[in-house]
Amino acid sequence: MSSMVKVSIQVLDLNDNPPKFENDTLVFNFPENLPSGSKVGTVYVTDPDIGKNSQVKFKMLEAGEDSKYFFIDDATSNGNTVAIFSRREFDYEVDRRNYQLVLRAESSNLRSDVVVKIKLTDVNDNYPIMKDFDIIFNNRIDEYFSEPIAYVPAEGKYCRVNDLPYN
Ligand SMILES: [Ca+2]
Ligand SMILES: [Ca+2]
Ligand SMILES: [Ca+2]
Numbered sequence: 629m630s631s632m633v634k635v636s637i638q639v640l641d642l643n644d645n646p647p648k649f650e651n652d653t654l655v656f657n658f659p660e661n662l663p664s665g666s667k668v669g670t671v672y673v674t675d676p677d678i679g680k681n682s683q684v685k686f687k688m689l690e691a692g693e694d695s696k697y698f699f700i701d702d703a704t705s706n707g708n709t710v711a712i713f714s715r716r717e718f719d720y721e722v723d724r725r726n727y728q729l730v731l732r733a734e735s736s737n738l739r740s741d742v743v744v745k746i747k748l749t750d751v752n753d754n755y756p757i758m759k760d761f762d763i764i765f766n767n768r769i770d771e772y773f774s775e776p777i778a779y780v781p782a783e784g785k786y787c788r789v790n791d792l793p794y795n
Contacts (some may be wrong), residue, residue: 634736635726641677641678641679641681642676642677642681642683643677643680643681643735643736644677644738645675645676645677645681645682645735645738646672646675646733646735646738646740647674647684647708647733647734647735647739647740648670648674648675648740648741649671649673649731649733649740650672650673651742652742652743652744653742653744653745654669654671654702654743654744654745655745655746655747656668656669656712656744656745656746656747657746657747657749658714658718658746658747658748658749659748659749659751660717660718660719660720660721660723660748660749660750660753661692661718661751661753662714662717662718662719663717663720664714664715664716664717665713665714665715666714667711667712667713668698668711668712668713668714668746669710669711670709670710670711671686671709671710671711671712671731671742671744672708672709672756673708673709673733673740674708675708675735680722681735681736682707682708682735683687683706683707683749684698684707684733684734684735684737685702685733685734685735686702686710686731686732686733686734687700687701687731687732687734688700688729688730688731688732689729689730689731689732692728692729692730694727694728694729694746695710695729695730696715697714697715697716697718697727698712698713698714698715698727698746699712699713699715700713700731701713708795710731712729712731712744712746718748720748720749720750720751721754722740725747726745726746726747726748727745727746727747727748727749727752728743728744728745728746729743729744729746730742730743730744731744743755754783763780
């Protein structure tokens with residue numbers, strides 16, 4: 629005589645996957661002149677474990693001096709993303725243009741690091757510098773000009789006479 633016994637086996641998830649960043653190195657462009665506290669970018673990780681084993685905590689390593697110019701906000705972390713913010717305003721013409729951070733993602737005792745490169749980008753925030761020049765205007769008194777009436781030489785590029793600041 630034989631009998632059958634039903635046995636159910638519950639497979640338990642082990643925390644055997646560290647969080648994984650999209651790349652070993654992430655690059656963000658960040659425009660100059662933005663006020664302190666501006667968002668530089670969002671970093672994503674994946675962790676294929678389940679439940680608690682997939683929860684990720686982020687920290688910024690204080691290894692380099694650049695870490696003092698930026699911070700991450702845990703409140704913006706939803707478990708697999710975290711945002712980076714600036715701690716100061718940057719000037720492309722004055723400050724260093726490249727910054728580097730190291731972020732760490734931890735899933736319990738498993739962890740991964742990523743290098744984050746931040747490149748300051750230029751905004752057109754300086755008036756053109758005028759050189760010596762002569763302008764000869766046509767004496768067309770009855771005509772209304774909707775287009776620029778003349779171009780003058782300036783450092784780097786030409787600018788519309790209509791837009792020039794008066795001195
Ligand atoms: Ca995990
Ligand atoms: Ca500037
Ligand atoms: Ca600029």
